[in-house]
Amino acid sequence: MQFEAIKPDRLYIKVANQLSQLISDGKIEPGQKFPAERELAERLGVSRPTIREAMIALELQGVIEIRTGSGIYVTRKKPRLEVRDKGIGPFEILETRMLLETEACALAAERISDEQIEKLWAAYREMEEENKKQDASEQADWKFHNIIAMACQNTAIYAVVDWLWELRNQSELHTAFSQRIRQEGVHPILEDHRTIIEALANRDAEGARQAMRKHLENATEAAATHFGQN
Known part of the structure; x- marks a missing residue:
């Protein structure tokens, strides 16, 4: 059986x-x-x-x-009766990142090294180049957030942040949606990343927390524009 x-x-x-x-x-x-x-x-x-x-x-x-x-x-297309599982959705992942990465960023501000600050600026410059391409990946953005997670000096935090980014890549729903909104001109917001680096460089935990929160709020709002004013 x-x-x-x-x-x-x-x-x-x-x-x-x-x-x-x-x-x-x-x-x-x-x-x-x-x-x-x-x-x-x-x-x-x-x-x-x-x-x-x-x-x-x-x-x-x-x-x-x-x-x-x-x-x-x-549309006029007859729907299938069952929608199959296409992985975790982009807004669930953003919501989870909001809970975790804001506090991780505050902790990182207390522990980050000068070398890691330089690595963040290098990732920022890579993002500048990626944003010029409509079909670019978000590897530089992933690198940026992983550096911050590593700066926490907490392997559990690093593992969870990295896992959340892996979930993005494994999810058909997230991948398809990301490609669509990129075509509509939605890219990682450079100014947000600059503000995060500046707060970290100043070892300003509360400033880093608020900068990361604002960044993820902006990312959520930008993604939601795909649905119009609805």
């Missing part, structure tokens, strides 16, 4: 499948605009980031079309 392992569905998959079923049942017609993100979140009892990730999954299947600045529309 064979058994299949029971895997809990990610929340965005449950939301995507419910919306897909509504489309399949004809309760949301082709060409029809979805309700606003906030309204959907309230009706379904989930967060707005979960709604965004469900919409990304549906967009990848061709079930909906996200028109930046206009809204989200049902």
